[in-house]
Amino acid sequence: MSQASVLAEAKSSAEILLDTQDLTKVYQTGEVEVHALRGINLTVQIGELIVLLGASGSGKSTLLNIIGGLDTPTSGKVTFLDEDITNLSASALTRYRRAHVGFIFQFYNLVPSLTARENVALVTEISSNPIPPEDALSMVGLADRMHHFPAQLSGGEQQRVAVARAIAKRPNLLLCDEPTGALDSKTGVQVLEALKTVNEELGATTLIITHNVGIADMSDRVIRLSDGMIIEEKQMGRRRQPSELSW
Amino acid sequence: MVGFLRALDRKLLRDLWRLKGQGIAVGIIIACGVGIMIMALGSLASLEESRSTYYERYRFADVFADVKRAPNQIVGEIREIDGVKSAETRITRIVTLDLADFNEPANAQLVSLPDEGQPTLNNVMLHEGRWPDLARPEEAIVSRAFAQEHDYHSGDRIRAIFNGRTRDIEIVGIGDSPEYVWTLGIGGLLPDDKRFGVFWMRRQALERAFDLEGAFNNVTVSLLPNAVEADVISRLDNMLAPYGAVGAYNREDQFSNAFVESEMGQLVAMAAIIPPVFLVVSALLIHAILSRLIAVERQQIGLLKAFGFSNLEVAAHYVKLAVVLSLGGVLAGFVLGRTLARLLTHLYSNTMRFPEIVHVFEPSAFVIGAGAAIVAAVIGALNAALKAAALQPAEAMNPAPPTVYRRGGILPLWLTNKLDEPTRMIVRHITRWPIRAAMTTFGIAASMALLVGTLFAFDSTDEMIDTIYYRTDVYDAAVTFAEIEDETALSELDRVPGVLEVEPTRDVYVRFRNGVHSERGSITGIRSDAKYKRLLDRKETPVSVAESGLTMTSHLASLLNIGLGERLTVEFLEGKRPVLDIPITAVVEEYIGHAAYMNIEELGRVMGESRTITGAFLALDPDLSIEFNDAILDRPQVASVALRSAVIETFNETLEETITIMMMIYAVIGGAIAAGVVYNAARISLTERGRELASLRVLGFTHGEVSYVLLGEQAMLAIIAIPIGSLLGTAFAHLIVLGMSTDLYRVPYVLEPSTRGFAAAVVLVAVFLAAVLVANRIRNLDLIEVLKTRE
Structure with a gap:
């Protein structure tokens, strides 16, 4: 056994949630090959709140999709809680997402025919140890809007329902792709507050993709991607409150 | 402008390509509707064409009459009747066959050919062989289906029982005639070519065999275009009455033609009833597809209008899309319809013996099919297209407002709450x-x-x-006699090996009259305690034939517009030909024909005859069926035997x-x-x-x-x-x-x-x-x- 793997094993048994090794992703579009990821090595500790920064096309969404089990890498390896998830089948990836991952998207993606509570219940019904939908909604400050349909909620409220839905199954990993991208600063802050609460109270490891450099200040670590590679990794000192962030 | 329209048409084609899955689904439904319409109308046209060509070329008669025995001279008088174009007398007879290759009773319809040449009416289409030679009375042309079923060819010999005497018949030709397109088997509803064939023989041979020299027992008549058929029939009836006429009838009542006609009627019903269902559903689907397409293309529609396309152009664009969509289905329907029509005509060839079924290209079937499908498509598209036309450009270019859902709805809240x-x-x-x-x-x-x-x-x-x-x-066998017999014939039948029980019947041709309503028919005399011919009432419970008066099927009662307890004029067309008023004492239900029944003794009494019978129902011992089949053929009186x-x-x-x-x-x-x-x-x-x-x-x-x-x-x-x-x-x-x-x-x-x-x-x-x-x-x-x- 090599020294590196011994080291990795020691680490994982302590606190490593996710680890990627030399992750690459190449899309073939017509005659052109697009190298979306060019060798990403990233280790995520349990409970961390990480902000991924980068311009459009830097590869951050691709990375998030691979980590979240929506896509598979061209080469490299993804390990989640010691398990190699790199080449899982579609149904195994579904099980992985179902058990471990919560997603939050820029455009909320709530089910329009279900109320806020029902949107959360949708996920809790297929989870083994969920938070009751009502509690999840309370956690994001929406207890009183529980019986409203998405069309009756503001954008920020809808995104908070999405947060509640993502965390109600107690995911190990919460992946947020531009969660405040469609929101103004005031409602954006409310959503970030919700994410922070969830991260602290449930200990869910959280990865947030954003263009908004200001959000970095609420994280433990900031990773900057460019052209499919990590170009900067910065451990943050004190995590700031979302309300203190400069937008 | 032209450039824009072209682009719009390109958009139409791309939309269609995107919608191909749904397009195919709608297309299949349209194809089914159009296909069935074309199948029905096309087969109808094929049958009509096959029939009229056949009837015309082989001179199918217009009026038919059977008599017991009439002198040949009166044919001149028949030809004199106003409206008669030509008349031909014949000898026809049903006989039993004793087939070497077939161990069951079989029957033949004998039809005479003129002694020289070919018949002027109901001519025979010769498929192979030659016409019988007058000098060789045993020669016959045999109907094709019967020959095919038994693999008979010219030169083969068949044994038939003529008046109790065995005759060897030599097949010299295989043919068909318009009179026997539907060769109804004895006692059945469907052609039975194994057990029933038509034999055409020279008249002289049949005259001698059945003691009908200088006489005939059947006459067929063709009419002039302006003839009044009913008048000819009644003149003929009057003229033939003294010779045991049982009533002349027209093509409508000619069995073969009636069955063909009935099949054609079913095709008309099929074309009228089934395709509309498909077309209504296709209209609904087109409506759904276009409504959705217009919702998706809402912003594009706004854009088109902003560019200056008129409301009409926008609506026409979507209607056009529906029409193009349906055209695919129509074309597939054409192919399907042609294929189904061929399949159906193949099935018809199981029952209908046309020399060939002509496949007619019936343009009207295609026009009607395509027209109906396109009209349905346009109706389906119209509502959605008008909605597109009504969109205001500025509003349309904004995204549609989000869909608002409600809790509950038609389901009560407590139930909704129970659902996952x-x-x-x-x-x-x-x-x-x-x-x-x-x-x-x-x-x-x-x-x-x-x-x-x-x-x-x-x-x-x-x-x-x-x-x-x-x-x-529920009899095992039904026997008819060549002539009217007395009850001794019954006891003779009783002695045939294998016969367990015998029940007499007496069929007599009559004309029923109730005021203006008149029907040609027959009365069947059976015993009141008949075991093998049973009658059922409306509730399907068995009833026995009334001891007195007429027992009649409800269908005949309705044809005659008469009810239970009323009296009916019955003109008997046999024996002393009495005309009597008889009350209707029971009404029964039967699916086929329009029969009437009387107690057999009562029937004999009112006709002024002693106990006469024309046939019998038999119960057979299943273990002795071979013996029965052999022995029954030797009975001289027996004209036909039908095994149930x-x-x-x-x-x-x-x-x-x-x-x-x-x-x-x-x-x-x-x-x-x-x-x-x-x-x-x-x-x-x-x-x-x-x-x-x-x-x-x-x-x-x-x-x-x-x-x-x-x-x-x-x-x-x-x-x-x-x-x-x-x-x-x-x-x-x-x-x-x-x-x-x-x-x-x-x-x-x-x-x-x-x-x-x-x-x-x-x-x-x-x-x-x-x-x-x-x-x-x-x-x-x-x-x-x-x-x-x-x-």
């Missing part, structure tokens, strides 16, 4: 779009209705066979292929509606809710769970639709009963639960197949792309 979230999504989606759900339900119900409404015919046929051959005509088992066998054999093929066709086309409707509805749902479903996948829902959300709705609607369709199908079946019932027979309405079950199973399989197709598309949802874009 995916099921709740299904219910909310149905109640949010109730009209759309209703249309889908209606479409599936139409499929079910069509299946029930067509498949019931097989239950009806079963019921007819069951009633006739297992409940009323043979009739049933023929029925089953003839119908087996027809039923299997028709069941398959009905199941496929009936199922196509359900599949098309469900596929369409699910595809529309998928385009609308792709994002929603993709997000469920991302949340960790399996492919199956997501499919449930989309397809559970269709399944739920299918389950609602099946009982509705079953009810509609019942109504449909009643409609078809009306359309298919003719003077020859009444189709009973019988619908077994198993038939409904089969129809429901076909619908569910079709729904399932459509669902599988759509479920595969769910698998291909691009999770990443869908989630990135805003709705």
